[in-house]
Amino acid sequence: MEYEAVIGLEVHVQVKTHSKMFCGCKNEFGAPPNTHTCPVCLGMPGVLPTPNLEAVKKTVLTGLMLGCEINRICKFDRKSYFYPDMPKNYQISQYDQPLCLDGGVVLGKYAFPKDAQKDPIASAKKNVRLIRIHLEEDVAKSFHFETTSGIDFNRAGTPLMEIVTQADIASPEEAFAFLSTLQQTLSQARISDADMEKGQLRCDCNISVRPKGQLEFGTKCEIKNMNSISGVRRAVAYEITRQIQTISNGGKISQETRRWDDAAGQTYLMRTKEQAHDYRYFPDPDLMPMRTDLGLVESMKQQMPETPSMREERYMRDYALNDYDASVLSSDIDLSHYFEGVLNAAQGDRQKVAKAIANFIINDLLGLLGGADQTLADCKIMPEHFGGLVSCVDAGKISSKQAKEVFVEMFATGKEPSTIIQEKGMVQISDEGALESFAKQAIEANPKSVDDYRAGKMAALNALKGQAIKLSKGKANPQLIGEVLEKLLNA
16 A cells, blocks of 8 residues: 655744843853843743743744734733743743744745755645744753753743644655755744754654545654754654554554654654643733734834745846756855845846856855855955956956856955956957957868868867967957857858
């Protein structure tokens, strides 16, 4: 029997704010343990929480970017939660009136892992629907040592969005693409740094399998607190295989929570779930309901940034870039700004110049940065100098081959292209009289190629072109010398 997977994700995202969700403590990763705490986030008796407006705004902004409906009235609830990492024994969250409802995330082809991008499913622009986005406070972080455990309350109270999907995801690759797209969108909008290694983006995966074509869901298992996108892909793949093998061997899937051991490459049982946990939600009596329809939503609409997918479409529409180039350039906000800075500094046909810049960035610059173990912030090539180099090529002052040599020198030294061109004596010959002289010499020295060309063998023109460029010591404009040769041969 053939089976199919049904997957839903619950993604927890720490919101990038100066202070915590309900108190004035600093929201900072990496501070010494228990140095950013106060009576509010430690749950002392008699304290009163105050909502962080910036966190509310960024959650609404996230909802708008993902096409959600923003609830006109929403409220905070208390969720009973009896664990050491929540000192109040309840978490302030949202239950039946969250900030955002519905919406979705469109999976672009290049958000999929490279080895899956040729799959037809990756080209289908699938929309993964969302159920809700709600805002809550994060819990503290537990540390387990050989004989003791410790808790760092710096993280307790950090603003946390929970983004819950419909069970629309059908494969490990789609889960990877969803998280990659979401991470790009949130980090570029400065909603969150979304660094999974720092716990700023964490994911719970709900996975079940069913016979292909069956409408009813199978029994789901939840994998908790995944902290890498590639790890999610591997864990989901393992869990799908485990469930199918269990059913095929006559076994039964139990509703349970599992954890992923990345080193071992398998999931392990944490606890079984005989029934849903009763969190005993009730409205938080210390926090008033919030209205979003008194100017907040309209204000956030005006501040809504261009998403990576919107930028990708713009690059394809305005600059005629192919989908791959547009995807790479739009996937990182700093790279996008750099590309557009170079484009604004360059002269020439907009689409032609944009394609040349994209080629330089993707095929040359990223490779040089990687080889030097540098980031774009370390790059010595100023956008205006980069634009000047592309303009030189477009104007025929140097060839594309020469430009690559100049580019490497610019990367190493930060010099302007004009300086390097002069130092290396690279000025390209575009004078028609000089080019005609080289073309005539090539024709006279290669009668066989001339005969082949006149017999209809077009490859012979390239041979003559190569000889003329060689006679010019590599300085002849390749396009113009080709035109001069054709003119003389056809005369």
